[in-house]
Amino acid sequence: MIKACVIGYPIKHSRSPLIHNHWLRELGIHGSYERREVPPNALEDFLTHLPVEGLVGCNVTLPHKETACRYIAHLDDRARLTGSINTVYLRQGETWATSTDGEGFAENILWRMPGYRFGGNTATVLGAGGSSRAIIDELLRRGMRQIFLANRTMEKAEAIAGVFGRDVVPLPLSDLDTCFPETNLLVNTTSAGIANDARLHVPFARLHKGAIVADVNYVPLITPFLCDAQACGYPVVTGLGMLLHQAVTGFSLWFGQRPKVTEDLHTMIARDINPGYQP
Ligand SMILES: NC(=O)c1ccc[n+]([C@@H]2O[C@H](COP(=O)([O-])OP(=O)(O)OC[C@H]3O[C@@H](n4cnc5c(N)ncnc54)[C@H](OP(=O)(O)O)[C@@H]3O)[C@@H](O)[C@H]2O)c1
Structure with a gap:
């Protein structure tokens, strides 16, 4: 079972699990993606112990996008230039991070x-x-x-x-x-x-x-x-399409397949925001 998650504080508002679990089902990947509430004083410990937690990586959301940079071994050029990250992944046991918002x-x-x-x-x-x-x-x-x-x-x-x-x-x-x-x-x-x-x-x-x-x-x-x-x-x-598209790179880094952003996925998340949404 390949495991990833999204961390933030608070985190219960995050719609990322809906997106990633939809793709896991669609692509038939044996994996999971969940929310983890991580307060600021637990951030360093969490990010430096991803393998211990059995995770291949995580998304990072408010309020950690900038401070998290301090606890990552390797930042790519997007992360360095923007001073902010939203995607963490492991390579040879070390943490790497990027920003996929742009x-x-x-x-x-x-x-x-x-x-x-x-x-x-x-x-x-x-x-x-x-x-x-x-x-x-x-x-x-x-x-x-x-x-x-x-x-x-x-x-x-x-x-x-x-x-x-x-x-x-x-x-x-x-x-x-x-x-x-x-x-x-x-x-x-x-x-x-x-x-x-x-x-x-x-x-x-x-x-x-x-x-x-x-x-x-x-x-x-x-x-x-x-x-x-x-x-x-x-x-x-x-902005909803941006949320869907920023998730694509993280998913492929963790789960090894590049998922597609579709109208069905867009409608599913749009209805979570507004139950009366009509495409
Ligand atoms: N669709 C997506 O995937 C996605 C991704 C990332 C973020 N977001 C959303 O984008 C928004 C911004 O995120 P962020 O991380 O860039 O936030 P941020 O770093 O906190 O920046 C917020 C910006 O809003 C300005 N602002 C706040 N209240 C204002 C007001 N009353 N009048 C004028 N300007 C005001 C601030 O101006 P000052 O500099 O003057 O304070 C600052 O420039 C959030 O709502 C976030 O949820 C969406």
């Missing part, structure tokens, strides 16, 4: 908007936390020409721009008018309106008419931000 975001855009080209285009990313860093890294790897990075706390946007260089331009959230006319991919990575009551005020009327609008949040499936974008006529991409 890949999950980009693959979801291509899943929902086939034919979209990252190369040579301009994105605006709202928010300068962990998911923002992972997405910026991935967009640059895929050839995005320029990324405007808007955040409430300017210093955080400046720090990220400092890591990625001149292709990333930091600006205040109040200054979106300047970059919107040339933005053809707009991404919300803030938790405004999700983790708190604050709703982002976004000048959609200034946004390039051919732009795609995406959110990394997925509860509710159509977030207040996506609702505003739809009302202004923009095609939207929800």
Whole structure:
């Protein structure tokens, strides 16, 4: 029996077991994937004893994505550049870790908007936390020409721009008018309106008419931000597909087969979020 899990604190909200156990069943793999609640003071012990626990690896979620980096023997270049991890796996008994959030975001855009080209285009990313860093890294790897990075706390946007260089331009959230006319991919990575009551005020009327609008949040499936974008006529991409696509690499590292993200899986998780969901 091959065993993996997701760790976080708290962890009972995680939908990752639904995703991985669906793939285990579908592919006929004798394995299991469960939730493990790991408080911050137990994180080091857990990550340095994965083989003792009988685990081949784990996903890492809030609040451990950044601190977990300290307890991993080898970080790949994505993890080093973003300073955050979500996937841990074993190689010759040693821990390795990566971040698959950026890949999950980009693959979801291509899943929902086939034919979209990252190369040579301009994105605006709202928010300068962990998911923002992972997405910026991935967009640059895929050839995005320029990324405007808007955040409430300017210093955080400046720090990220400092890591990625001149292709990333930091600006205040109040200054979106300047970059919107040339933005053809707009991404919300803030938790405004999700983790708190604050709703982002976004000048959609200034946004390039051919732009795609995406959110990394997925509860509710159509977030207040996506609702505003739809009302202004923009095609939207929800964050649920990112959650599904970011899980693919972890599954293949642990269980040895690359699973597929399907509409059936999407519908199953969407109904777990909103029982009345209709595809
Ligand atoms: N779909 C997926 O697979 C996936 C993957 C990863 C994360 N997520 C979701 O993405 C969201 C962000 O995650 P994260 O790890 O990047 O979070 P994070 O590191 O805590 O960053 C949160 C960002 O939101 C901004 N923010 C919070 N409240 C705000 C407000 N009222 N007005 C304006 N900006 C506000 C923060 O701005 P300041 O810097 O000014 O504080 C910060 O830039 C979470 O809800 C998470 O669940 C989804």
